Amino acid sequence: MANHRISEATNHNHNSHLPYSLIHGLNNNHPSGFINQDGSSSFDFGELEEAIVLQGVKYRNEEAKPPLLGGGGGATTLEMFPSWPIRTHQTLPTESSKSGGESSDSGSANFSGKAESQQPESPMSSKQNHHHLMLQHHHHNMANSSSTSGLPSTSRTLAPPKPSEDKRKATTSGKQLDAKAYVQQLESSRIKLSQLEQELQRARSQGLFMGGCGPPGPNITSGAAIFDMEYGRWLEDDNRHMSEIRTGLQAHLSDNDLRLIVDGYIAHFDEIFRLKAVAAKADVFHLIIGTWMSPAERCFIWMAGFRPSDLIKILVSQMDLLTEQQLMGIYSLQHSSQQAEEALSQGLEQLQQSLIETLAASPVIDGMQQMAVALGKISNLEGFIRQADNLRQQTVHQLRRILTVRQAARCFLVIGEYYGRLRALSSLWLSRPRETLMSDETSCQTTTDLQIVQSSRNHFSNF
Amino acid sequence: MQGTISCARNYNMTTVGESLRPLPLKTQGNGESVRAVVEENAVIVIGRRGCCMCHVVRRLLLGLGVNPAVLEIEEEKEEEVLRELERIGGGDTVKLPAVYVGGRLFGGLDRVMATHISGELVPILKEVGALWL
Numbered sequence: 001m002a003n004h005r006i007s008e009a010t011n012h013n014h015n016s017h018l019p020y021s022l023i024h025g026l027n028n029n030h031p032s033g034f035i036n037q038d039g040s041s042s043f044d045f046g047e048l049e050e051a052i053v054l055q056g057v058k059y060r061n062e063e064a065k066p067p068l069l070g071g072g073g074g075a076t077t078l079e080m081f082p083s084w085p086i087r088t089h090q091t092l093p094t095e096s097s098k099s100g101g102e103s104s105d106s107g108s109a110n111f112s113g114k115a116e117s118q119q120p121e122s123p124m125s126s127k128q129n130h131h132h133l134m135l136q137h138h139h140h141n142m143a144n145s146s147s148t149s150g151l152p153s154t155s156r157t158l159a160p161p162k163p164s165e166d167k168r169k170a171t172t173s174g175k176q177l178d179a180k181a182y183v184q185q186l187e188s189s190r191i192k193l194s195q196l197e198q199e200l201q202r203a204r205s206q207g208l209f210m211g212g213c214g215p216p217g218p219n220i221t222s223g224a225a226i227f228d229m230e231y232g233r234w235l236e237d238d239n240r241h242m243s244e245i246r247t248g249l250q251a252h253l254s255d256n257d258l259r260l261i262v263d264g265y266i267a268h269f270d271e272i273f274r275l276k277a278v279a280a281k282a283d284v285f286h287l288i289i290g291t292w293m294s295p296a297e298r299c300f301i302w303m304a305g306f307r308p309s310d311l312i313k314i315l316v317s318q319m320d321l322l323t324e325q326q327l328m329g330i331y332s333l334q335h336s337s338q339q340a341e342e343a344l345s346q347g348l349e350q351l352q353q354s355l356i357e358t359l360a361a362s363p364v365i366d367g368m369q370q371m372a373v374a375l376g377k378i379s380n381l382e383g384f385i386r387q388a389d390n391l392r393q394q395t396v397h398q399l400r401r402i403l404t405v406r407q408a409a410r411c412f413l414v415i416g417e418y419y420g421r422l423r424a425l426s427s428l429w430l431s432r433p434r435e436t437l438m439s440d441e442t443s444c445q446t447t448t449d450l451q452i453v454q455s456s457r458n459h460f461s462n463f
Numbered sequence: 464m465q466g467t468i469s470c471a472r473n474y475n476m477t478t479v480g481e482s483l484r485p486l487p488l489k490t491q492g493n494g495e496s497v498r499a500v501v502e503e504n505a506v507i508v509i510g511r512r513g514c515c516m517c518h519v520v521r522r523l524l525l526g527l528g529v530n531p532a533v534l535e536i537e538e539e540k541e542e543e544v545l546r547e548l549e550r551i552g553g554g555d556t557v558k559l560p561a562v563y564v565g566g567r568l569f570g571g572l573d574r575v576m577a578t579h580i581s582g583e584l585v586p587i588l589k590e591v592g593a594l595w596l
């Protein structure tokens with residue numbers, strides 16, 4: 001039902017009376033702003049929504065009575081939509097006596113009906129009236145109802161609306177179409193909103209945004225927040241690439257097609273390193289501390305990311321299909337990445353040593369100079385993270401060079417799924433039942449864990 | 464200075480020993496000494512004193528069996544040395560730490576890492592005689 005849709009569209013569970021016409025009129029003319037006394041109708045939708053809510057409340061709270069300032073006021077606003085057919089308007093009195101009613105068609109219809117009972121006006125002036133009525137209604141509500149919000153009230157008063165008539169057929173189809181379009185727009189926005197909320201919920205539960213450690217601290221920098229958000233998006237992209245590779249392998253695509261997919265995945269990797277380079281400039285500590293990672297990943301963090309040599313360890317199971325030369329290449333890659341990691345780690349140790357020497361000593365000249373020197377040393381951290389990411393990037397590229405397209409696709413799939421499972425492991429761990437922690441027996445935990453695993457199968461990719 | 468340099472050369476014949484730290488070369492900062500130092504060493508790492516990245520490069524090369532010469536530049540001399548290095552290199556800007564292999568600019572830590580991973584570094588080092596097998 002149209003009215004039902006309206007109330008859904010506005011996301012107000014308790015507002016059953018939001019009329020089509022109201023929204024239509026609003027959208028029809030001006031998106032925002034206040035209505036001026038001279039009648040230019042710009043609207044503040046936010047205020048309107050609140051006023052509408054209040055109006056709905058008022059309807060519920062009041063006894064059936066002839067259209068008053070408040071109730072009729074609302075009706076008057078709907079006047080702007082003389083095209084809207086009235087359902088029944090006599091049921092309004094009964095409607096308003098309901099308490100906490102959900103969306104009800106007749107109620108909304110009556111609302112419209114009442115509105116349309118006024119003399120025909122142009123949408124503009126109707127909106128103007130509406131606005132004033134809403135504000136006035138709100139003004140009344142402030143005194144009457146308990147659910148008041150901080151809407152400013154105007155001093156302008158309006159004459160009480162006349163009793164509603166129950167005619168009103170559609171006059172112009174144009175208005176109807178506009179209304180429909182607007183409502184559709186509202187609905188799609190609502191759907192988008194709920195989708196975003198779901199995504200956020202899902203991401204939160206997977207510990208992606210907050211790293212599973214709760215909301216970010218009060219000192220999160222904007223660079224960090226931006227990176228967190230972009231990393232979330234990158235993870236979603238990652239899932240998409242994973243399924244692309246998976247279906248590509250299963251479908252036995254040609255090497256050329258697979259090459260495109262694999263190269264796309266490499267570009268996807270390059271993207272995260274680029275993002276991290278930007279974030280390292282903005283907030284290197286945020287990257288190093290790694291709240292953007294899931295807890296299990298963070299546990300094994302090395303220089304703000306994964307260990308490049310880990311990639312090879314992950315691939316060990318896939319090694320049986322390699323030629324002699326490829327095997328040599330893989331082991332040599334593992335060796336050189338380990339050497340490079342070692343060199344970087346030692347460099348970082350030296351940095352820490354140097355920082356200790358700077359800060360632990362009593363300041364020779366003055367504290368500020370000591371701090372300045374220390375700041376200079378800290379600034380090296382960005383370079384380390386950059387070099388570590390460079391190492392990761394080079395390792396991925398080298399992997400691609402050693403392997404054939406199909407092998408590379410399989411390997412990237414394995415790697416991607418490994419990290420996906422590691423992240424899933426994090427959320428499983430975080431959501432494990434705490435009661436069983438009391439007991440020493442691991443067995444009683446097992447059943448519940450199994451249940452969790454069963455129910456979380458969707459965390460794991462399917463082959 | 465001659466002795467120091469030839470010592471650096473001799474180091475290449477020994478196995479990697481962490482204890483055998485190369486003596487950091489001092490430069491007067493004038494063009495000639497920098498040029499000489501660059502040309503006379505198969506591998507030389509030039510960096511600011513106390514630079515951690517320098518340390519990383521050195522560690523990496525040591526891990527390969529190369530004992531590179533190291534030139535640590537004082538802050539005051541940095542300008543001059545950079546200018547001289549750019550003259551040697553034909554005008555391209557030089558960023559520290561810089562690695563010179565076979566008398567020519569090889570690159571910074573970026574390039575060393577990349578060539579190390581891709582496996583190109585060792586053959587290059589062997590070519591200039593910094594590595595024997």
